[in-house]
Amino acid sequence: EAGVAQSPRYKIIEKRQSVAFWCNPISGHATLYWYQQILGQGPKLLIQFQNNGVVDDSQLPKDRFSAERLKGVDSTLKIQPAKLEDSAVYLCASSLDARMNTEAFFGQGTRLTVV
Amino acid sequence: QKEVEQDPGPLSVPEGAIVSLNCTYSNSAFQYFMWYRQYSRKGPELLMYTYSSGNKEDGRFTAQVDKSSKYISLFIRDSQPSDSATYLCAMSSFSGAGSYQLTFGKGTKLSVIP
Numbered sequence: 001e002a003g004v005a006q007s008p009r010y011k012i013i014e015k016r017q018s019v020a021f022w023c024n025p026i027s028g029h030a031t032l033y034w035y036q037q038i039l040g041q042g043p044k045l046l047i048q049f050q051n052n053g054v055v056d057d058s059q060l061p062k063d064r065f066s067a068e069r070l071k072g073v074d075s076t077l078k079i080q081p082a083k084l085e086d087s088a089v090y091l092c093a094s095s096l097d098a099r100m101n102t103e104a105f106f107g108q109g110t111r112l113t114v115v
Numbered sequence: 116q117k118e119v120e121q122d123p124g125p126l127s128v129p130e131g132a133i134v135s136l137n138c139t140y141s142n143s144a145f146q147y148f149m150w151y152r153q154y155s156r157k158g159p160e161l162l163m164y165t166y167s168s169g170n171k172e173d174g175r176f177t178a179q180v181d182k183s184s185k186y187i188s189l190f191i192r193d194s195q196p197s198d199s200a201t202y203l204c205a206m207s208s209f210s211g212a213g214s215y216q217l218t219f220g221k222g223t224k225l226s227v228i229p
Contacts, residue, residue: 004158031214040123042203042219043159048212055212091158098214101147101207106158 002026004107006092012113018080021110025073025094031055032069033104034077035091043091049075050098082114118142121204121220130229134191138204138220141185145206147215148180150189153201153222162202163189194227201225 005024013019025032030051035043046065047057051072060067064083069075079086089109096102121138128134136150147166151159163178165171171178179188187206191198204220 033217040221042119042121042205042221044219045216048214048216050214055214056210056216093158098216101209101215103161103164104217106160108156108158111156 004092004094004105006090006107006110008110009108010111010113012115013082015084015114016081018078019082019112020076020078021090021092021112023075023077023092023107025075025092026105029094029096029105030072031095031098031102031104032075033093033095034067034075035093035106037089037091037109039088046077046090048098055098079112082112084114087112087114119204119206119218119220122223123221125224125226127226127228128194130194130196130227132194132227134189134194134198134225134227136189136191136202136204136223136225138187139185140187140206142206142208142218143185144208145218146209147207148178148187149205149207149217150176150178151203151205151219153203155200159203191225194225196227196229199226 032049034046037043048055049069091109093104093106095104150163153159177190201222203222207215
């Protein structure tokens with residue numbers, strides 16, 4: 001079974017530039033999550049989708065971050081404009097259905113450095 | 116006070132040692148308790164999962180939950196160099212949005228020295 005795919009693996013941008021990350025969840029998984037993991041910290045949930053609807057985006061900095069999950073499959077997370085403090089690993093995860101607390105599987109993450 | 120507190124370490128032990136990793140939490144709504152292992156430059160992977168107070172064993176790993184004290188532990192017996200990773204505790208609760216959500220601790224970085 002293929003895992004959660006993310007791209008790119010690494011990205012370096014200057015502050016005030018924009019960047020986008022892509023995630024392809026495990027086939028058939030209804031729930032998709034984007035987490036931000038700052039160095040030395042645990043993952044922090046940014047946004048959670050159930051199919052193509054947003055379940056929770058309370059911790060997403062909406063003035064600069066946006067995410068979409070078209071057709072309830074792939075998802076993109078965008079940052080515009082980036083700040084230095086956005087330097088982190090952005091993890092995408094998916095689960096069969098978060099309404100039943102099924103296991104979340106994580107991708108390898110995209111490591112973003114903002115200089 | 117954060118919802119989940121975890122000593123970030125780092126923790127360094129000799130091969131064969133017993134390792135104890137711990138987390139405390141403040142949110143009584145947490146129902147499920149998990150330990151994830153994260154190797155360097157990889158995503159977290161689920162190691163152990165439990166929902167009731169008591170112990171759960173899986174090979175060299177034992178997860179312990181004490182809901183009355185709001186305390187969870189992971190014990191690793193006969194630790195191996197391959198156990199060197201960051202261990203994240205995670206807890207889930209049913210949110211008002213109608214789904215379960217995970218809250219992670221900071222993670223404890225473990226090094227097992229041969």
